[in-house]
Amino acid sequence: MAAEQDPVRLLLLKLRARDVVGAAEERALRDAVADIADVPAGRTLVRSGVTLSHSTLVVEGMLSRYKDLSEGQRQIQEIHLPGDFTDLHGFVLKRLDHNIGALTDVKIATVPHDRLKLITEEQPHLSRLLWFSTLLDSAIQREKIVSVGRRAALARVAHLFCELFVRLELIGLTEDQSFALPITQLDLGDATGLTSVHVNRMLKQLRDRELATFRGGLVRIHDWDGLRQAAEFDPAYLYLERRPR
Amino acid sequence: MAAEQDPVRLLLLKLRARDVVGAAEERALRDAVADIADVPAGRTLVRSGVTLSHSTLVVEGMLSRYKDLSEGQRQIQEIHLPGDFTDLHGFVLKRLDHNIGALTDVKIATVPHDRLKLITEEQPHLSRLLWFSTLLDSAIQREKIVSVGRRAALARVAHLFCELFVRLELIGLTEDQSFALPITQLDLGDATGLTSVHVNRMLKQLRDRELATFRGGLVRIHDWDGLRQAAEFDPAYLYLERRPR
DNA sequence: CGTCTAATTGAACGAGATCAAGACAAGTGG
DNA sequence: CCACTTGTCTTGATCTCGTTCAATTAGACG
The missing domain is CATH 1.10.10.10 (Winged helix-like DNA-binding domain superfamily/Winged helix DNA-binding domain)
Structure with missing residues (x-):
């Protein structure tokens, strides 16, 4: 896999498959990224319940949302791919109800919540697109309810x-x-x-x-x-x- | 059950359990409601795939989000209660990936999408609260993944x-x-x-x-x-x- | 090579599904 | 007022898909 240089490239690709993203909006997204980091497979990035001040954009590799329950059981709720904003919902929820862990070695970009807040105040359309991307995760998770609830x-x-x-x-x-x-x-x-x-x-x-x-x-x-x-x-x-x- | 007179009362109650809602925001929500209707149990209110131009607020009774699948199987993904904005996500998604049906006799309030759009342009904080309420649904649905996936x-x-x-x-x-x-x-x-x-x-x-x-x-x-x-x-x-x- | 984790296969078990029949309640129409 | 329908609830018997337990094989890495 080629090393990804641009942290927001794949996010933009996904958003643009769903709506138009203007130049100013692209700039706002780009400016929102604070820094980049590498995380090895197996590491837990966000732990359930912890107060959050930034969100995480996947640049390379795969993450998962999962919950642990009694007796070592674990349920993965969604697998996140490059270009996904794994814990964008943490911006509004302020803490998560599940963990986020690296399924593989990953490269992530960090986006402070105050920069996201600025976007909600100055870029209503881009805000709706970010809202959309959290709702797309919901749709994927709803489909998983059907899978585990009714499918063989x-x-x-x-x-x-x-x-x-x-x-x-x-x-x-x-x-x-x-x-x-x-x-x-x-x-x-x-x-x-x-x-x-x-x-x-x-x-x-x-x-x-x-x-x-x-x-x-x-x-x-x-x-x-x-x-x-x-x-x-x-x-x-x-x-x-x-x-x- | 006492007949509910104020369509946004319970929604406000829920939002105010999570954050402060100002008078101007309350007014904006109140103004967003277009009209009220009664729907009998069993009726499907929103069908998967249909383009939407308004969202639905539950005033009385219970609704469900559900998907039908092969051989008459059905999976309910979430039960909606009074004060829930059942298809607020439809505002951004523009169509749903599931149906919404009346589990009981219900009273609903209709909120046109253009009024919601106005809120996203003029009331960033209230917008975040609406975003929050869609994410709360997601959290409830994630918990259902755990239930059907791992619980007895x-x-x-x-x-x-x-x-x-x-x-x-x-x-x-x-x-x-x-x-x-x-x-x-x-x-x-x-x-x-x-x-x-x-x-x-x-x-x-x-x-x-x-x-x-x-x-x-x-x-x-x-x-x-x-x-x-x-x-x-x-x-x-x-x-x-x-x-x- | 030896160690550790993951993949693979077999055998027995069990939770929940399926099939079936009866009980009960609420209408509905004569 | 009663016969009849219809839908829901309840319980029993049997079956099956997926689990559990166990043992073996295959790979990766020092």
Whole structure:
């Protein structure tokens, strides 16, 4: 993966897939970034309950929102990709109800809350776009409720692959019909509400049915349409359309 | 239940539990309401995918966000109570990825999007509070991911009761240790990701353990602390604290 | 090589689903 | 006022998907 130089490039790419972003707005976003840092895989960046004074933009790598519960159980609520504002909601909530951790080695950009406040006071349209991006996370999370609440194990894994593929494609991080997903089957279990053992079996089934393979941190999709059907995947909830917002 | 006269009263009550709302802001909210309507139980108010030009404030009764999926399965993602802005997110998203339906007979207030847009341009602080309220929904939905993803059936039902109790208490809709929940066990199944048959068994268990009863559309909590423990309920995700936002 | 973590496969178990039947309550129309 | 319908609740029996427990293999890294 090429080292990312511009911290807001992919965020802009995502926003511009949903609405027009003007030059002044782009500048305001760029000015909002305070600094850049590298964080190793496994590190927890934001801990539930802690008062926050800045938000975090993913520049490279993957993060997750997750909650720990009794007896070592963990539930991943959303996987964050480059260009995502992982804890933009912390700007308004002031603390989070979950943790944010690095699934892989990551590069992050820090955005102080007072600069975000300035944007809400001076750039109403850009503010609505930031609002939008927090609501897009909500939509992704709502879809996960459906996944874990009603879908069978195979569909859950397939659905996650479909979603990640579409989201990564938008920011140019897919290659042919594959994408890097350097996480373990245990993580995959936490993200789908399954045990790693059962995830393993579902992966085997996806392989046997020649829908997709997951090996060496790489997801390769062999039959997009078949996978989509197995997952009951409909990308409408990702709001991939440009509209005045 | 006393007929509610003021459409924004409970919304203000909720917002003021989280931050200060000034007189000008209160006026702006009040002016945003266009009209009031009654809707019978079962009716779908907002259908997934339809372009929206106004949002809906619940004045009386309960609504739900839900998705239908193959073979008549349905997943309720959140139950909305009086004072909730059910589809405020539609203001920025422009369409929804789920339906909104009346769980009970409801009274709703309609708020045109252009009036909300005006608020984002003239009232940055109030805008952040509206943003907050959409993020509170997200937090509730994240907690549901944990429920359906990792909690056992009994805990799911117990957790729903705990959450509804706390949210209803805030707006004065509980009485002693009980509250009205005029929905069926089938609805309860859709809200917890269980079948109505299993919900029934879990209700029996809650009764037998003398934690809570659900009968005739009324939830009565007999042992709050026991119920809380069975549910692994921690109200932190409801952000019941006043802070400048 | 030896150590540690992740992946893989098998066997048994169990929570919740499915199927089925009956009880009960509230209408509804004769 | 009663027969009939309809929907919800309740309980039992059986089945199944995913878990749990356990053992083996494969990779990565010193």
